[in-house]
Each structure stands twice: as C-alpha cells, then as structure tokens.
Amino acid sequence: MAWQHKDLLGLRGLAKQEIELILDTAAPMKDIIGRDIKKVPTLRGKSIVCLFYEASTRTRTSFELAGKFMSADTVNIAAASSSVVKGESLIDTGKTLDAMGTDIIVIRHAASGAPHLLAKHVKARVVNAGDGAHEHPTQGLLDLYTIKERKGRLEGLTVTILGDVLHSRVARSNIWGLRTMGAEVRLCGPSTLLPPELAITGVKVFTRIEEALEGADVVNVLRLQLERQKKGLFPTIREYARQFGLNQERLKRCKSDVLVLHPGPMNRGVEIADDVADADFAAIEEQVTNGVAVRMAILYLMMGGSGSGAVH
C-alpha cells in the first residue's frame, strides 16, 4: 500500500496498515543512519522547512537530519527570529513558504490545531511536530517503532504511560497509535494531571503507580512539564517524585523484561531515577536514533509517488 494523505497531523484516525507502512519503511532507514556515509539521493531537489514556534532540540534536529540524510534542502525558522514578531499570521507565513516552493512544512506550535489550520491553507505537505497538548505523531511513531524493535510486536502488549498526561501531546499520540496497533494502554498520574476525557477512549486509568505497573511490558515515562506547573496541580516536585517517580523498586512489579521509554528531556530524580534512565532495559537514546529513522520514513512516504494524486 502507498501513503494516501497529504499531511501527517496526528495518529488519531490512521489505519493499522498505515502505521505498519511507516514502521516497516523506518527499518531500512535506520541502516542508513548507521553507515559511514549517511546520505541517499532520494529527496534531492526537495525542500523542507521546519517552522518552530516553540523551543526544541531533538525534534527539530531530528527532522533536519532526516531531510539532510535524504538529500533534501532543509531550512529552520524559529518564530522568535521570523516575521511572526512583526505580527504576521500563521496562514500568511504558510502562504509565503508555499510561494517559495516549499514541499514540506514541519510545524511545532503551542496552540492545539495550528498544523491543521496551516494544512488547510497551503499546498505544501504539513507534518505536525507537536501542537499544544494535542498530538506529537512522530514521537508516537518512534515510540511504537522502539517498542516493536525491542519486543518484536505491539499487539497484546501492556503499555503504562506514566506522569503528566494532562499536558502531554506525546501521551495522546501514544494512546491512539498503541490502541490502533492492538496494545493495552494504561495511564497513571496524579488525578489532577489525568484529563477525564481520556478515560472514555478505552484506556485504563490509575492513580496508584503500583497498580498501573503490575505486569506491564512497557513503561513510557512522561516529562513533568515544570514550566506548566504553576497552577498548583500537585503540591511539590519532591512529593511528585515520591508518589510517581519511576525507580528500580517499583519496576519489579512489571514484567521481568520490561522496556522503559522517555521522550526527553528528562528531569532525572523527579519522574525517573538515574539508575532507571541509564539501565539496559531503558531505550531512551535509542528512541532518539529511531526518531531520525521514523522521520526519514515519513518524508519518503510523503514525497515518493506523488504522481498518485495523494489526498487529504
């Protein structure tokens, strides 16, 4: 099967076969990252603009390297140094990029739905690199890829997503992707950081970490978004660490071959203990490598075979 969408805005609504196509395409891409010459000519002459309205190290660099490894021309725009500060609207910025012949716009925005709005107004293909607390589809895909690589499958696994689900776009993309692929999803965190609507999506919700970890195959630890914790949603960081921090002792409740993920950047000693983050059963660095492979796969699938008249 071929990629049939103009844009990649979220994992919600993607079919199982579409997710499988991306994951299968990412495997040979990962080989390229491991070579001495990390470059293939696949996207020569194509242009990719990374339009970032929020700070990012790994996602932006990952997209930029993915494009460069495939010989595309990549340009980074940080909103702070663009015409956004002069009051230009998102749609006008998009139209400007369109007029310059941009093939793909990778956008990160603090407002949920911003990539959807942009996609409606530009000819360029749009990839959501994180919108507010909505979705972060490429992070979700790299998490799925990492789990499948380590466990050999996704179907039938129990995955516990631990921490600040309320503010997490990573959690939402994980939930949609994992459920589509047939995994059982558990959410765990302080009740103030668990959005009630997620309980109706078919996931199990826990407020006691011990119960959430019981027999889990995978634990995906979310970053405690300290910059968003001024609303008093939990008393102190110390108390959070004591109640919900993942440590070796708590991990004993999981399956013996448990896999630990973290989208980074980590608050060591808060949501995850040092000796957990650096253990062999954690794949945190591997997630970063896999992120480049998955993004290469997405760029390939979005740009290859455009003669098919791909649709929204």
Next chain:
Amino acid sequence: MKLLDKALLMDGDAIRRAITRIAHEILEKNEGIEQLALVGIRRRGVPLAKRLQEKIQEIEGTTVPLGALDITLYRDDLTTLDVQPVIHKTEVPFSLHGKKVVLVDDVLYTGRTVRAALDALIDIGRPQVIQLAVLIDRGHRELPIRADYVGKNVPTSKREVISVRVMEVDGEDGASIQDMVD
C-alpha cells in the same frame, strides 16, 4: 494494460546452465575467488546471486561473501511514479573495501537500475572493481552501461516485457517474453 505470453526464453535447465557458465566466466576473469564478492539487486537478483555463490562453492570449494542491495532510495524517478515502491533492507554484511564485486540482476534494460545500484554500493564502501552479471540483456540502454556476464541476449521491442521467474520468489524457474496489450 495486459501482458500476453509470447515465447518461453529460458526454462529451469537453461537458467541453471547459464548460471554455471557465468560462474566459470567470473572465476576465469578474476583469476579465482580472491577478494571476490557477490551482491544481488533486489528482488530477483538476490536468489540469482545466491545460486552463483553455490556454483562457485561447488567449483572452488570456498564460499564467497554474498550481499543484497535495495536500490529504491537511489532511483531517479521516485516522485514521478504513480505507485510508491516499498523499501527493503540492504544487507551487505562484509566490508566492500578492496573487493571485486559482481553485481547480479535478472534483466538489464535501460541501465537506470544498475546506475542506482552503483551509487548505492559506492555509498556503502569502496570496492576495487565492480562487474555486472545479468541473466538476460534485452537492450534499449539509456545510460552507458554494459554487462560483463550475460546469460542470454534477447533483442526486444519496447512494447515487450521480459518476465524472469525464480523458484525462491515465484515458485518456478523460467524466463519468457510478453506483449503489452492495451
């Protein structure tokens, strides 16, 4: 577009004999197996390369390294194709440095696949020499590329299609010429 069988070019025995002859030619041209390696172009080049490896093993008593090359990422027509090709793994589990590499494919036509394969190989390592072995050369080259070893030369028209079938992929061995019918 339909394809109608026109003639059988090679049966299983003919393919086996062609592989045997090419194996001898490879050994003769390279004066043995020192630094020799075989790399098949996916898909049908890979089983043909494997058969060449087995034949060389039979003749020389030594196994030469075998790799598989996927050239999808090196094609120059990706964004104009209607159907997106699926990418498979490239597996070259040995160093190409200093090797005499024999690239193996089923059909040589425009030469674009071989050009892509040459680019792909050179990105993986720096062989001493690259040679080309094909089961069928049907002509119509669009690039200055020539095979070193050919199982069978078949002059064709552009409205004809050469179909090579191998046991490992298609469940039978054979090569036939087909007509494109609108």
